[in-house]
Amino acid sequence: MNIELKNIKHAGYAKNAGHGGSTDYYHKDAKGKELIRDAEDYTKSFKKLDDPFINMALEEKIDDLLYDHLQKKELEKFNKKLAKITENGIAYGIPNDSYSYFTFNHSMEKFLNNIKGIEHIKNLIRDKIIPKLGSDKIILNTNIPEKLLLCIFR
Known part of the structure; x- marks a missing residue:
C-alpha cells in the first residue's frame, strides 16, 4: 500500500x-x-x-x-521568483533557502552580449557580491557562463 x-x-x-x-x-x-x-x-x-x-x-x-x-510548493514558488530575478540581475545566497540580489535595467543576456556589460558584471560580482558570500552563500544564477565566473574567482 x-x-x-x-x-x-x-x-x-x-x-x-x-x-x-x-x-x-x-x-x-x-x-x-x-x-x-x-x-x-x-x-x-x-x-x-x-x-x-x-x-x-x-x-x-x-x-x-x-x-x-x-x-x-513553497520551494517551487521560491525557485520561480529566483529565476525571474536572475533574468535581469545577479542573485546570491543559500540555495533553496534565501537570497539577496542586484538587478539591472536590461536583461542578463543583453549584458553578456557586449564587453562593457561583461565588465560591469565582473566588477559587480568582485566588488559587491564576493565580499558578502561567506562560507554558506553562493551565486545562484545559472545564466552566467562558468568561464566568466572562473575568471572572476581566480
Missing part, C-alpha cells in the same frame, strides 16, 4: 483547526471508508520517528504528507 496526496477528496477529507489539536479525517463514501480503514491499519505498521515504541497514526501520516506537499 502507498499512502500519498493525489486528490484529497478521493477517499475523504481532512481538516485541522490549527490550534494544536489533531488532524481529523472523514470518509467521503463507502469506498472512502474502506480505503481509510486500510490506511489506518497500514500506518499502524510504522513506528513514530521520535518514539520507536509507538505506532504512527493515520493523522500523523496525513500531516507529514501535507507538510511535505506545502514545502514543495
Whole structure:
C-alpha cells in the first residue's frame, strides 16, 4: 500500500483547526471508508520517528504528507521568483533557502552580449557580491557562463 496526496477528496477529507489539536479525517463514501480503514491499519505498521515504541497514526501520516506537499510548493514558488530575478540581475545566497540580489535595467543576456556589460558584471560580482558570500552563500544564477565566473574567482 502507498499512502500519498493525489486528490484529497478521493477517499475523504481532512481538516485541522490549527490550534494544536489533531488532524481529523472523514470518509467521503463507502469506498472512502474502506480505503481509510486500510490506511489506518497500514500506518499502524510504522513506528513514530521520535518514539520507536509507538505506532504512527493515520493523522500523523496525513500531516507529514501535507507538510511535505506545502514545502514543495513553497520551494517551487521560491525557485520561480529566483529565476525571474536572475533574468535581469545577479542573485546570491543559500540555495533553496534565501537570497539577496542586484538587478539591472536590461536583461542578463543583453549584458553578456557586449564587453562593457561583461565588465560591469565582473566588477559587480568582485566588488559587491564576493565580499558578502561567506562560507554558506553562493551565486545562484545559472545564466552566467562558468568561464566568466572562473575568471572572476581566480
